Amino acid sequence: MAIIPQLAIVDALSLTDYIPFWSQANGDTRRISVQNLVNLISTAAGITSPTVYRVSPSGEGVTIASPVGRNVWVLSKPSADYAATSFQFPLQTLCQQGDKILFTTNHAITTLTSLGNGSTIIGQPTAMSANGSFTMMYDAVNIGWFRVA
Numbered sequence: 001m002a003i004i005p006q007l008a009i010v011d012a013l014s015l016t017d018y019i020p021f022w023s024q025a026n027g028d029t030r031r032i033s034v035q036n037l038v039n040l041i042s043t044a045a046g047i048t049s050p051t052v053y054r055v056s057p058s059g060e061g062v063t064i065a066s067p068v069g070r071n072v073w074v075l076s077k078p079s080a081d082y083a084a085t086s087f088q089f090p091l092q093t094l095c096q097q098g099d100k101i102l103f104t105t106n107h108a109i110t111t112l113t114s115l116g117n118g119s120t121i122i123g124q125p126t127a128m129s130a131n132g133s134f135t136m137m138y139d140a141v142n143i144g145w146f147r148v149a
Contacts (some may be wrong), residue, residue, distance in 0.1 A: 092118030
């Protein structure tokens, strides 16, 4: 078996490639695929695929389930502008520091109403222009959602 400095250098990894590692639990050298390593690191870091909530074409409000998770996307994709719609944030007691919610729309929303569900909401717009977006992040110390982008 070659030692690491003798191995060929690769400029790009594939998700199906393998990386050697020492298994403390088994006391030997093993391999892990790049895909499995990415999944392991993502899980450990709390990185997940976003949970997507789609606003109905008629503009009915959206209730974001509790707990929110770390990454939520509220997608509003109507065929025309909305007169009004609403968002209900997750139950405050189940929110975690750093939870984020991304809101996007491809058409204008004239009146945007938010319900905090026990949390304070700071900086959320009351209307959105076409192709608009904003991001809210939960702060546990202040028990509120703050606009960060």
